[in-house]
Amino acid sequence: MVRIPREKREKASALDVLTDLVKDDMRRVNDVIIKRMHSPVALIPQLAGHLIASGGKRLRPMLTLATANLCGYEGDRHIPLAACIEFLHSATLLHDDVVDESRLRRGNETANVLWGNQASVLVGDFLFSRAFQVMTDDGSLDVLRLLSGTSAVLAEGEVLQLTTSNDVDTSEDSYLQVVAAKTAVLFAAACQIGAIVAGRPAAEEEALESFGRNLGIAFQLADDALDYSAKQATLGKSVGDDFREGKITLPVILAYRRSSAEERNFWRRTLETVEQEDGDLDHAIALMTKYDALRDTIERARHYGAMAKDALRLFSPSPTREALTAIVDFSIERAF
Known part of the structure; x- marks a missing residue:
């Protein structure tokens, strides 16, 4: 019988630990989601x-529930606001999925494939509207200011x-700006809400914003590497979806920057003009391996993960702080 090292068991169970910690509140969040999704259409x-x-x-939404718990909140406002985060x-x-012309998400056909682009965009607008209804129902200008600002940054x-x-000359800084706006800002807001509803001091708000923002960047960088990993198949996605769509992610940026002139021509053909042939994905992965692009992407993710964990040190040790710390490692190590 193969024994899994204790460290790996802990990483594998980090999401389960967090899920179990907030499971009662999450059931209530799911009830809100179902109720708010109702429409005569x-x-x-x-x-x-x-x-x-x-x-x-x-x-x-689990981050919203957990950070509210971390801040000692005992009310109910975090429940609909966690649903609001999920709607956004x-x-x-x-x-x-419409913009990227994606056909699969988590192993299932995307809504735009099943119902068309128009319906997907309009239902997305409906969910944004529902999120704003939840914000206004909460009645807090601080919450409204945070989440409306988050919506604008997402757009x-x-x-x-x-x-x-499809621009292989995209700089690492430019790509990180995209990550900060598309991914990290919602993680940050989800965590900051926990401190707002609990009425905690500004220092705790800032710490949770920093935790969420850095976790979000680490999460996305790990996703970038994961797209070129065989582990994708175990997570319900096919390897190389980003490559086939011509997406410029950090592994591509690092590999392209380190490539020879001939290798750069390969990247331009496959990602700028998206003229791809059999074997191109394998060659792309080989170049990423040759130039340590995947390894270095994960190293950058660990850098942001370390900053996320450091932000939690402001809070007293507790099972919730431990679970949030562990979810940082889970978010990064899932790429292996």
Whole structure:
């Protein structure tokens, strides 16, 4: 019998630990999601339900619940606000899949494949509207200011990504700006809400914003590397989806920067003009391996993960702090 080292067992169970920690509140969040998705227009709950029920980890709303717990909050405001975070995330996924012309998400056909681009965009707009209804129902100007600002940055991130699309000369700084806007800002808001509803001091708000932002960047960088990893198949996605769509992610940026002139021509053909042939994905992975692009992407993810964990040191030791610390490692190590 093969024994898994204790460290690996702990990493593998980190998501389960966090899920178990917030499971009672998460059931209430799911009730809010189901209730708020209701519409007399039958296609809306049908399409939105397809996305929300498609097996996502619900990590972002769980972060809201966990950080509220970390701050000692004992009320109920974090429940609908966690649902609000999930609505914002789901809306961006619907829009992303249309823009990227994606056909699969978590191993399932995307909503735009099943119902078309128009329906996907409009239901995404519906979910954004539902999120704003939840914000206004909460009645806090601080919450409204935070989440409305987050929505604006998410939209800016979508547009910013278009400017780097299929451009192999994209700089690492430019790509990190996209990551900060498209991914990290929602992680940051999800965590900062916990301190806001608990009425905690500004220092704790800032610490949780920093935790969420750096966790979000680490999470996305690990995702970048994961797309070129054989482990993708175990997570319900095929290897190389980003490559086939011509997406410029950090492993590509690092490999391209370190490549020879002939190798750069390969990257331009496959990612700028997206003229791909059999064997091109394997060659791309070989170049990433040759130039340590995947390894260095994970190293950068660990750098941001370390900053995320450091931000939690402001809070007293507790099972919740331990679970949030462990989720940082889980987010990065899932790429292996």
